Amino acid sequence: MQNYQIFSAGIAIIFFVTAFILVRRDNILPGSAIRWTLLSVLILILGVFPQLSDIAAKLLGISYPPILPVLFACIILLLKALLNDIERTKDRAKIERLVQRVAMLEQKIDSATKYSNKV
């Protein structure tokens, strides 16, 4: 095993173990847990066998192979950021509508109490 291979494998193993522990502790939602586990396995494979990116780069006609995993990581991160924004928008609308609903319910309770006090 070459030095660079040990280095990349080390990083990949740390990431894999961290992701696995987080999944085990239920710190990640089940849906995301599958994604993170798959991703950490992929990183583990690429980390242990970095020459795989050389083969893929040759197949795709890319002259600088190390850029391939970097590009892959960038696209995944961008996609994730985009999905997170969509999720955040949905959550915000949900929270704001709930706040509105709570206000309406509070008013209902208030008027019911006023009415029962009068009676």
Next chain:
Amino acid sequence: MKQAIVIPAFNEEKTICKVIESVRPFSDFDIIVVDDGSADSTSSLVKQFEHVILLPLATNLGAWKAMQTGIRFCYENDYQRVITFDADGQHLPDSILALTSFQKASNSDVVIGSCTQRGSVARHIAWRLFRKLSGVKIMDITSGLRLYNRAAMSVLSTREATLLEYQDVGVLLMLKNFGLSFDEVKVEMEPRQDGISRIFHSWWAVAYYMTHTSLLCISKARKNSELQCQSSLNR
């Protein structure tokens, strides 16, 4: 006919009582005040008025979403007509009559109380730009004094309307895309008493508002929406 005046209020302890008193003579209307998470005594002041319906928001949601709370409340409680009225004393109670009588005559879904004399030259240029971009043919696109009928209330109570940030162009554009009709009637307005605009409090806020609204106009100007599709299907 059940009808209401909705007054969204955020830290308006100086003016809210005066505004409520001013609309009190309109006994056909229920008065609904939405307290937008005020940090001052707005809420407790409103509670002193027995006949006023108070909707207290747990946190500050901004002017449009506070107004939407009032509109949603009216929609769910079978109100037929709602008038939105500012809590800062800018709107005059006489305008309410002008809006209702105009709506009775024109039967439009939305009637806007327009006062184009207010606003600086820069603001007029911005209004013109947004009119062009959005295709909304209303002179005073930022006026908060509006009358909505039940159809408009149903559109404005949706989740999509919750995603809007300001009550001006976005709301009008949405109503237009849903095929609703609007008209405007000239009214008088008082200058703002505290002199500070809620939207334009800094240059950064102005830049954000301009970019946000331009993007909104460009992305939604040609959008067709559900109701329009439904009405064309029913024809």
